[in-house]
Amino acid sequence: xxxxxxxxxxxxxxxxxxxxxxxxxxxxxxxxxxxxxxxxxxxxxxxxxxxxxxxxxxxxxxxxxxxxxxxxxxxxxxxxxxxxxxxxxxxxxxxxxxxxxxxxxxxxxxxxxxxxxxxxxxxxxxxxxxxxxxxxxxxxxxxxxxxxxxxxxxxxxxxxxxxxxxxxxxxxxxxxxxxxxxxxxxxxxxxxxxxxxxxxxxxxxxxxxxxxxxxxxxxxxxxxxxxxxxxxxx
Numbered sequence: 001x002x003x004x005x006x007x008x009x010x011x012x013x014x015x016x017x018x019x020x021x022x023x024x025x026x027x028x029x030x031x032x033x034x035x036x037x038x039x040x041x042x043x044x045x046x047x048x049x050x051x052x053x054x055x056x057x058x059x060x061x062x063x064x065x066x067x068x069x070x071x072x073x074x075x076x077x078x079x080x081x082x083x084x085x086x087x088x089x090x091x092x093x094x095x096x097x098x099x100x101x102x103x104x105x106x107x108x109x110x111x112x113x114x115x116x117x118x119x120x121x122x123x124x125x126x127x128x129x130x131x132x133x134x135x136x137x138x139x140x141x142x143x144x145x146x147x148x149x150x151x152x153x154x155x156x157x158x159x160x161x162x163x164x165x166x167x168x169x170x171x172x173x174x175x176x177x178x179x180x181x182x183x184x185x186x187x188x189x190x191x192x193x194x195x196x197x198x199x200x201x202x203x204x205x206x207x208x209x210x211x212x213x214x215x216x217x218x219x220x221x222x223x224x225x226x227x228x229x230x231x232x233x234x
């Protein structure tokens with residue numbers, strides 16, 4: 001009985017994820033979900049008492065809940081995959097994308113190169129990652145649902161704020177080495193990510209069109225150069 005119950009819940013989540021992706025939160029109804037899953041609305045509501053709670057359950061499978069760089073910096077292969085495996089039966093961001101983000105952040109924290117080289121490399125890899133279709137879809141859904149559910153707060157805490165925390169730690173270490181001016185590291189991290197995202201992210205988010213490879217790289221380098229003119233020491 002337990003297996004059948006879990007199987008039904010997973011089936012509901014899978015259908016809901018497909019519809020939320022295709023139509024968005026607002027335009028997806030519990031009636032449509034019920035029609036595709038089969039059974040009655042009462043059955044669906046037996047698992048999820050509202051569309052809001054169903055949406056939150058789906059989106060929890062796309063968060064950075066298990067991002068813990070300090071614990072996995074020295075790990076690789078299956079260890080990283082296990083750490084980033086979602087608890088949700090509907091992992092709407094593939095494991096390889098989580099792993100990619102983890103490695104990009106770890107590479108920055110462990111880099112022995114000078115600050116400019118490190119930031120050129122990190123910024124390019126980071127923006128390539130967040131501009132992938134899977135991440136853009138999840139970002140759009142999280143923004144749409146944030147006014148009606150708690151998912152926006154969850155994504156901010158487990159995604160954006162966590163990434164800022166990792167960049168902050170990197171910058172604090174670079175300040176200690178004299179490569180960045182000794183000011184508040186969190187403020188510096190916020191300014192940095194805004195500069196790097198600014199000329200690129202919204203273009204991809206709104207589907208305006210991708211940038212040629214050389215132009216993408218040029219904008220990254222310009223953002224890093226501007227950042228280091230403000231906070232660099234050489």
